[in-house]
Amino acid sequence: MRSQLRRARTTPLFRQNPWQPVSDFPPLLEVSHLSKHFGGVHALTSVSLRAVAGRVLALVGENGAGKSTIVKCLTGIHAPSSGSIRVDGVPHVFSGPQDAALVGISAIQQEPSMFDDLTVAENIFVGAQPQGRFGMVDWRAMTSAASGILDRIGSDIDPYATMKSLSVAERHIVSLAQALSADARLIIFDEPTAALSQSEIQHLYTIIEQLRDAGKAIVYISHKFDEIFRICDDYVVLRDGMPAGEGRIAEVGKDDLIAMMVGRTLTEIYPKTAAEIGDVVLKVSGYSHPTEFDDVSFHVRKGEILGFYGLIGAGRTEVMEAIFGLKGRSGGRLSLDGKPIDIASPAAAMKAGLAYVPEDRQHHGAILPFSILANISLPQLDRIGHGIFLNARAETALVEAFAERVHIRASSWHQPVAELSGGNQQKVVIGKWLATRPRVIILDEPTKGIDVGSKAAVHETIGQLVHDGLSVILVSSELEEALGICDRLMVMSEGRVVAELERAAFSSEAVLAAASRGNT
Amino acid sequence: MKIRALGLWEVALFFLLAGVIVLNAWLSPYFLDVYNLIDSTFSFSEKALIALPMALLIIAREIDVSVASIVALCAVLMGVAADAGASVPVLALLSLCVGTAAGAFNGLIVNALGVHSIVVTIGTLSLYRGIAVSIVRDGSYTGFPGGFSWFGQHYLWGYVPVEFLIYVIATLIFGVLLHTTNHGRRIYAIGTNPDAARYSGVPVTRYRVALFALTGFMCGLAAVLLASRLSSVRLDIATGWELQVITMVVLGGVAIAGGAGTILGVTLAVFLIGLLTFGLSLVNVPGIVMNIYIGCMLIAAITLQRGATFVRLHLLSSNKET
8 A cells, every 4th residue: 555655646757748758667567579379379479568657558459369368478377488577677477366466467357256245345355354363354454444445446335245236347346446455556457348337437437547647557458449549548459469569549540450450451340231121020019027128119120220229227138038038028019010919938939030149148149068050950949850859951951051141160060159259159149040030130239249350240241131131120339330230229228218310310429318318 | 969979978887887797797606697687677777767857857957856755655645545446557647647746846846936956856855755654654555456566576578577678668768858859959958058048949947847747757657666566665665766866867977067968878877886786785795885885986977077077178178279
């Protein structure tokens, strides 16, 4: 704690000379020519980067570019194959996370693993509880120190609360407090906003700015460009484990970063293919649920992409699950092609011509240990089997017809889905549902957590679907995506539809204003 | 899927079984006697019948520890019915119905409460046994009609026990059901990831009730064979069977966490335990000591299973690297 205060006092020096080039400051962390091989795979090849106290460094790259390998080398989980890690100019070899923590390096994981049944204070000081007489834990000292740290980062989390009662955002903050209690000087944020709401993200920015101003060095890993431009000072781009560019954020544009990440220029990340829009296919009226959503009505036409935008917790997923028969509802009607139908189970929804690609690909979308074949055929075993018996030939035919269509890259159809990349897993899930020949397909955050290249492929597939006359309902939390490819946009907030916008009226201001209206 | 069908596990069990046979034949000259071998099947056929649906349940991430109590309940109610003068078909039908109902009740409660089936079935273990005991008290039922002994005591063609034949047929049916039908594929899906199965349109709750009911049905069948073989029913009938049945399943390589296992593995484990027990009894090892051997074998099996998983993961990751 004392060293933090000292550092805070030296901070103004840095902030008063923002024009000075980065290299004039002694870097807190200097990584040079770091390489890491796993067997024959080169996860990192000669990557160099420097993190300076009082600045935020963005670490950018597609999935599999080597970002997390770098983090694991910096926190002592992996031992680098070659290259050096210097802290304050002194070379270090970490044999475990404790070593890295000792020199002040801490990483905040995407989903911090904590002791769920212990209190916040216990989690912050885990392994380093202040001790009183007879070596017993000094609870009072621990709790007051915990609330001191939490206060400093402007958080009102109760140190006595049990961990499991906290939201993901609060878990991040506790994880951060843990790092600060261990006197961290370099803090690595690994995609911290993936599960946070808009207001939580704003709060996180404030905290990061405070830390920066207090003289911490920050490494910020993210997929999202708006975050990078909002919060970061410098950047390092990785591509296939190799350095692909570095510099100052102020001197670079989004297109340049994308070009560095993918090695080619994507003229348009969100291509909009024109499709002929026909009659209303699905009409939902007055869908309600006791706690999750209320009076949701909308319709979607043939060949149309209908977007659902909203903050996390706005009730979009719950509405879709109710439509697909996964969740009950207290009221509301649904009709397909003007005929009312009642959907009580996913099997009934499928029969009616609906398909739902869930948000959580790993837990809900695919059965990871199953082969691509078994995953794709699972919803319609009855349709393709010989009576109750499996029909291997029909299964293969089904998979060949649809897996080709979504361009799954795999060594064989018998390969377990777990072995595929995130993007390819998503293609399997989409392929599985396309194979049921739906009329309406609901895609819940289909591009969440997949890299730019796969994202473009998913968008291309969506374009193809509406071109073929399907109706697509796209739930997205990514504003650019929603505005980029949808024909019409429903905005939800706190379980209600708060706005409906036609493409001509799309603007990020209008959507954001509507989405946060319920929150104020 | 193909790897599962002929896994390391089944191969290991096969060699273990061969080892037990060779060792027993060497230890006792009476082991390889055909009549002795055939009679040894009486010691495991009934339990093995219950091990079949139990394997399906465990693959689907459920378990039923009330099976022995269901057997007792069915047997006692058959005894009551026999005293009232029921005929053989009525007795058998009664047992099958009571078993199925008791199993379905387990399944419905598991679904309704949303708690793990081990909790629910520990409860019904006491419940069903309690009902049975309160009916039979410290007496016994012995008034079964003459033809009833056919199930548990009769030999077909002079030397194939009816019991054993029923077990063999049931094994074939369960093998086909689990490994070649849509139902089998869905059971694996539920056991591997129940949420993803539900999102893929698999009626998970319906399968759960059906599997518990099937387990109850097989308990009813086992109760018919048992009561017929013993021709008497007392309050301690089938005590401790649940653990022996689960031992067969787990030794057979069915993953207790669900999602993996084969009927071939369970069958090998049934014969392994059956022949080991028989061999040990020939060399006059007392029953209590036998439990030590079986316990050791189970722990060895689980250790091996962990080892095999480790090797598979290791091989898999090295494949990825190259």
